[in-house]
Amino acid sequence: ETDARRYGWTEPGPGRTYFESPADWRRHPVYQVIVDRFADGDPRNNAQVDSLVYDWRRNEGPLGGFDVRDMTMRQGGDWRGLASKLDYIRGMGHRALWISPVQQTMDPMGYLGLDKTLLERRFGTLADFRHFVDEAHRRGMWVVVDIVNNHMAEMLDWVTASEGDSPMPFRMHRGGAASSPQHPERKGEPPIRPKLKVREACEKTPGCDPETYQPYVDFPFDNTWYEEGTYQGKTYREAGFAGMPLGIDDLNGTGGYWQCNFHHSGEMPVSEEGPWNWPLGKLYGTLDDLRTTDDRVVDKLVAASISLIGALDIDGFRLDTPRECAYTSWIRWRTKVDAAAKRLGKMNFGTWGELWSTPERAATYVGRGKDIPQYFYTGADPATKFINPEAPIFDGLINYNYFYWIVTVFRENFVNQTYMAFNILEWETTMGYDIEWPAFPVDRANKVPRYQMWNFCGSHDQHRFPQFPMGFDRLRLCYAWLYTWPGIPVTYQGDEQALVTPGSGLAYWGREYMGTSVAWSSLPTVRGEDGEMRNPADANNFDQGGDYYRFYRRLLSLRDAWWEPAxxxxxxxxxxxxxxxxxxxxxxxxxxxxxxxxxxxxxxxxxxxxxxxxxxxxxxxxxxxxxxxxxxxxxxxxxxxxxxxxxxxxxxxxxxxxxxxxxxxxxxxxxxxxAEEKAFPLGVESASPRHDAAASSEDWQRQRVEILFTEPVDSTRVEVEVDGVPLRPTAWEDGGRRFVASSPQEGAGDQWAAISGDGVHRIRVVAAASADGGKELEFPYEFRVRVGGPGNPIAGRHAQVNDSMIVIEEDGVYIE
Known part of the structure; x- marks a missing residue:
């Protein structure tokens, strides 16, 4: 079970090579993608439901099914769609991708895992994923995949004699050998032995016994009680030192569920010392908590992770909920995964942890903290005090320090807190500082401290910026800071198009589908140029000529021009x-x-x-x-x-x-x-008609296409296509910067006729070079036009909107 071959990976054959790791991750701005909410490249996989996985829930319907009317359901994004939009991402200036989990899952986001031996089938095939990764690598981009080691889905419930079903408060199970001084009977207390079962839905499914049915591949639950069992794993007291939590007796000899892959301890603790013992309970009181204090469980997670690297040629991991896993599990996991990546030539395989925590605890994960291997490290250089290059688990963290202190400056108008930007940077970069504050994360590959924190203005768990007063303007300011500050900037999908829907991403509101999704039309959020209220999320949002996309591209070009060379x-x-x-x-x-x-x-x-x-x-x-x-x-x-x-x-x-x-x-x-005018890359500033514009059939026949480049270009080296058919310029304006083409094209004959009908027409700038010949267009620029009459569902898609598509109550609570 702990052999990576079980999880789909075979040793690379003759001639198989892997994409090398970047020498310095700080060079590569990150773009965050939720696969299901990005682009649909293969609609045929939208309605698939694996009967072997979902039989026991069939009476409730296929949880996680496809329904564009319901934002909590799948929207159809997949790996083919993601591969088709890589030029859109790379053209903005991003050289790394962070994508949502890829293993078989219950929920659309991928965080409620079902089977770590399979890729998510509704996202496509193994060949589809490899094609996406190969295409990303061909463009000089690295792929970071989100993984979840802490928990699986929500299939297990509690059965206890005294407390009934969930929720169950956190408590360590106890009641072992009668000879133990901690045995409950010797203290006049009843044993605490919470058992697990499959949730009630199993009882409605023929052949599903809730006491024996195993919902997870490779991670069984087992209610066998071992009287003489001892507790495996390290726990922490309130200040971060190893030991049992306050109020919990010594657990040696008190029994345990030795064969179970899940904890039996109830909900995640919320006491003062709880954050140090979150690995022992259920997150949110519902998510089935893997027993990461058990090396046997950890080794399965190791095997699954190694398989992803070997089979998919990915370049890094983002670790979801790492503080909820046993700290010791990460040391074991990191050591083995790192070694496997190096065997494939990935000498700087990246890892970043989502750590919502105090600075004290964060320090432990990036190279300095109160854990013994790190605390007592001293190197020859005094600057390495409290820094152990061998001990760090992650290359950096998702930087919630900045998000909560600095992003609120931009988002919520706390204008007098700008000083915190410099204070936090000092806390996070000062070596030899008081050990209660984190130091630089350590670049393990080069054995040097480097500031590799992932800084961000928005994410799939947060509110969209434009929800707040003057939010559209403040969004620009936040990204102006993000792209010019130390660390690795992370752009959340949709921020470059200023998407805005009410509510938190945790409630799915801030996780809009990037393609056309007419459901959002019934929830207007902004006033358009025509004075009508609309929601940007209802359109196709891969607009390379949008105001925010261009602003971000300019900032990332600035970052490259001034700081990349040094x-x-x-x-x-x-x-x-x-x-x-x-x-x-x-x-x-x-x-x-x-x-x-x-x-x-x-x-x-x-x-x-x-x-x-x-x-x-x-x-x-x-x-x-x-x-x-x-x-x-x-x-x-x-x-x-x-x-x-x-x-x-x-x-x-x-x-x-x-x-x-x-x-x-x-x-x-x-x-x-x-102090100098450095050259920026050749690009397209704007195009007409605007991306995703609607046109009648008659207007399309007379359409004038304009493309404005960032500087004058060599007219002989410009290639523009409409649906793959060459489009020739009829004029050049603005000193050789503006390409103009009128339609129909004289002499085009059948070629123009083939692209003149109703439907979606794609105009693509394939190639261009500057007038001096010194620069070429690095990545294609694409925009589209929807052609048809008022009754055409493509051109007149708003005619399909009705109030049943997305419904909210007056108090803003989501219904459907």
Whole structure:
């Protein structure tokens, strides 16, 4: 059961090679994808339900089935669809993907596992997944897969003589050998021996015995009680030191369920010392908690993880709910998984943990903490005090420190908390600091500390930014910070299109499908240009010409242009260059210090001016003087790299700063001040008609197509297609930047006729080169037009909307 071959992996045959790990993960911004909510590349797999897995629930219907009207159900995304949108992701500037779990699961998101020996069949086949990974690697992208070691789904319930069914409060089972001084009978207490059973739905299914039916492959439950059993695994007391929780007796000799793969301890503890013992109970009181204190269970998880690496050629793991697993399990898991990855040539296989915790506990997972192997480590270099390069479990964490302290600055207008950005960075990067604060995560491959935390503005568990007052403007500011701050920036799918639905992602509201989903039309959230209320999630949202997509692409290009060539200097210690230096700004006229101005400067070499970020967090225009912008010597000119020619839809351009001592910041403005005009990649600024526009058949026959490039291009090297048919320019405008084509194309004959009918037509910029020949279009640019009359469900899809598609009560509670 612990052999990785059982989980689908065979040793690589002759000539099989694997994609190498990146030398430095900090170079690669991450894009987060929920597979089911991204793109549907194969509708044939939408309604599949594995009868072997779901027989016992058939009377309740196929839980996790396909229904676009219900946001808690599957929406149809799959690996073929994800592969088809890689240019969209890579074209924005992301070089790494974090995708939701891929193993067989009960829920659409993938976090309620059923079978770790199988890939999720409704996402496609093994060949589909390998094709997706190969295509990502071909574009210079690395793939990080989410895995869940803590729990399975929600199939097991409690059976106890005294307490009945769940929920059951947390308590350690006890009642072992009568000779034990801790035996309950010697203390006048009843034994505590909670048993497990399959949930009540099993009783409705013929042949399903709730006491014996095993719902999980490879992870059986067993209610056999062993009187002489001893507890395996390490638990922690309230301060993080090894030992039993307060109020719990010594468990040696008190018996246990030795053959069971799941804990029998009730709900996850919520006491003061509970966070250190969460591995012993059910998350949310419902999720079937794997007994990760047992090495036999851990070794199965190891085998399943190794299989994913070997069979799929993935490059890293994001670990869901790691604090709910036994800490000792991660040490065992990390050691074995790392060794297996290295055998395949992946010398820097990445891992990041989702750790909602105090800094004290986070430290234990990234290289310094109160666990004995880490606490007493001392190297030859005094700077390594409390840092053990051999001990870290993860390369970094999902940085909730920043999310809760800094993102609220942007999202909820806590404008006076900007100082926390620098405080947190100091806590997370200061080596030799008090041991109650974390130090740098350690790059295990290179045995050096590197700041590899995953910072984020949004995720599948949070509210969308635009739900909050002035949220659309604040979303831009948050990403301006995210992409220019140390660490690895993570972009949550849909943020680049400013999607907005009410409610938390944990309730599925912030997990919209990126493709067309007319169900959302019955829940309008924004007012369109025509004055009508609509919901952006009802459209096809792979818009490479959208305002936010282009803004993020500009920021990531800025990140590459200034910091990528010298990335090793970015934040490798408090004495290293590249760390943000706070800039204090005052009113240019009165000299009074202003709140709500977030400003800092980063440079990669002594004497280099670098990049200065200025952000106005308030809804008012301000003219500021920032002392930190004055350096000696002063560059001959300063430019704003985020300026646009005439509004948010216009092209970006370097704009000279006329007076460095009186910089005008518009409401919610962000400026990136630089001392030179470095070249950005060749790209497309905008296109007409706009992405996903609707047109009548008559209008499409007379359609004028325009494509505006970021700079003049060589007209002989531009290739544009409509549904695979070449589209020739009829004119070039704006000094060789704007491609213009009118239709129908003269001389096109049958070719144009083939693409002139009703339906969805895709216009694709396949290739282009700058006028000087120095740059080529790195990734295709695509937009589409929906053609048809009012009754056509493609062009007039809103005619299909009715109130039964997504329904909410007046108090905002989700119904259907």
């Amino acid at each position: 990335f090793a200097c970015l934040g490798d210690g408090p004495s290293g260059t590249g760390l943000p230096q706070e800039i204090v700004c005052a009113d240019a006229t009165t000299g009074e210090r202003l709140d709500g101005i977030f400003a800092y400067r980063r440079s990669c070499a002594p004497g280099e001016w670098g990049v200065a970020m200025l952000m106005n967090l308030k809804n008012e225009t301000r003219t500021v003087r920032c002392a930190g912008l004055r350096t000696a010597p002063m560059p001959p000119a300063i430019f704003d790299a985020l300026a646009q020619e005439s509004g948010r839809r216009s092209p970006f351009a370097y704009r000279p700063v006329e007076d460095i001592d009186a910089i005008r910041l518009a409401p919610f403005d962000a400026k990136a001040l630089v």
